[in-house]
Amino acid sequence: MIRPLRRRHRRIISVLAVLLPLAFIAGIASRKSIPAMAEIPPAIRPAAPEFTHLIFEQNDLWGQFDITTRVYADTLPPSRLAVELHPQRYLEYPDLLVYWSAGAAGAAKIPPQEAFLIGVLSGREKGLFLLPAPALETDGSVILYSLAQQQRIATAALPSHSILSGGNPR
Amino acid sequence: MxxxxxxxxxxxxxxxxxxxLIAGVVLYLGLFSGLGAIFHPNATAETLLIRGFGTAALLLLHIILSIGPLCRLNPRFLPLLYNRRHLGVTMFILALAHGGFSIVQFHALGDVNPLVSVLAGExxxxxLSDFPFQPLGLxxxxxxxxxxxxxxDFWLTNLTPPVWKALHMLVYVAYGLIVLHVVLGALQAETxxxxxxxxGVGLAWVLILHLLAARKEKLPDEKTYPAAADGYVNVCAVSEIPEKCAHVALxxxxxxxxxxxxxxxxxISNVCQHQNGPLGEGRIIDGLVTCPWHGFQYRPQDGASPEPFKEKVPTFNVKVxxxxVWVHPQxxxxGTAVEPARIGE
Amino acid sequence: MPVMLADILILLAAIYLCIGLLFAIPFAFFGAGQIDPTARKATAGFKLIIIPGTMALWPLLAFRWLKGVAEPPEEKNPHRLAARGPENNPAREGKG
Known part of the structure; x- marks a missing residue:
């Protein structure tokens, strides 16, 4: 290199040696914790104290996903049901929507047209979702759907409605 | 030549x-995808490719940026410098793949031009934590x-080496942008x-190596030599110059x-016509001054490359x-022939 | 960055590169050899490999080709400028 470029080289390095470490430290210091959806809209958010009767619990309902599933009732026999999903490992999907669908829910990429959107699930956050009224009268499934990837991630069939509406603890 | x-x-x-180089890149991408699929079973193939290409380009950029100062600090690293341009082109292809897959994955599914989405989407x-990091990468x-x-070399010749070098020193601007792109992008989500x-270690390594090399490079440029009445400057003792090697002075x-x-x-001028490599750090091989960077050769008596090559560098009148050793600064x-000074006359 | 500004920037870049590509093809076959004699006997691989750079730097190359430049310029460094003598060295002339 010629002398003017050696000088320019030294100046560039001196500037980078100051600016880049500062930017690096500032960038790392400003990191937020992993964003997780802790709140779901009030309209579909069941108030936890209302659902005190555990009527179903299982750990292996979701195939490869390690999610504990619990169904709670508000009274016995139930007038309303809520399903609690508790991922035991971090769910690496953004915008995970939770649907309840009557019947076996099929295997199509998107949830059936008549499925009910009951909330969102994120990271390892425990979510309690109010099941729609038909869940007391018909068998149904819970579906996890990734909005970002536009595909169904997993489906779990809930116990039959007769068990759930009977409110017999398992 | x-x-x-x-x-x-x-x-x-x-x-x-x-x-x-190619074996290293393929091995890295294979290992990254394989291990990624094992440890992140939920990650899609596109995500693994974006991360694999991005990290491969970043790693290669650190290697590329280390070669220059390592060669200034120790000539044993010179073989790495010889074909550094191929490292650079490979790194660009990896970065392009990273950018291309990212644009398709994150920007191509909407109704806005994907590039507009990159520039104006955020x-x-x-x-700092929500800074639009993607335009920095672009x-x-x-x-x-x-x-x-x-x-x-066509561009090197037609832009001339100083302009070409100045253009290629933009790599430091690119490096700064890439560090910001990673710190404000991937590292905000991957905690x-x-x-x-x-x-952090990569950044410290690159900066410390460059500062050490810059300090070493500065010394020869600071020394001045007194001139005698006939204009010649007294540079050094003959005994200070090793046989078939050079003493370098500003x-x-x-x-x-x-x-x-x-x-x-x-x-002769220390500046090689090819890429402005430091001729004085080369040796005389087969009677010809040989540039340590790419092996361009010049006759020490007239600064010209042997036929059929046409490269020439300025020469200096010299006496002992x-x-x-006394050198005239004009x-x-x-390519001007100058009678070499005889030692002992 | 506002969407309109992004739109304009991308449109200008696309126009610049399209003109560059149209220019690059004749330049690779004829222009390169005109401004640099070493490129006259160049291989097909060379002609292909200079296309991206030509797309980026076409205004400079078009200027040289139109001007009839027949040799690459000589680099400017203190030794070469001083070796040309004061008449060819504005820096020295300026200092008298």
């Missing part, structure tokens, strides 16, 4: 260099494109301390390489008095 341009002037060394410039990619596209530590605004060989002393036109 070339008489006609080819896409690549292949030789054995370049073939070995490129084989190792506008929180006042927030700007770096443009610089890397300009460098890769002009890496052939593992290992990833931040790896980038004379006439630039470094001069003063070679000792076969009982003679000759002085009482065991001291350079002769490139």
């Amino acid at each position: 070339s008489l006609k341009y080819q896409a690549v002037m292949w030789n054995r060394q370049k073939k070995i260099y490129d084989s190792v 506008t929180r410039y006042t927030s 700007a770096a990619l443009l610089i890397l494109f300009l460098m890769a596209a002009t890496s052939h 593992s301390p290992v990833l931040a530590a790896l980038l 004379i006439g605004g630039e470094r001069v390489a003063i070679f000792k060989y076969d009982g003679k002393i000759s002085a 008095i009482g065991g001291r 350079p002769n036109p490139p």
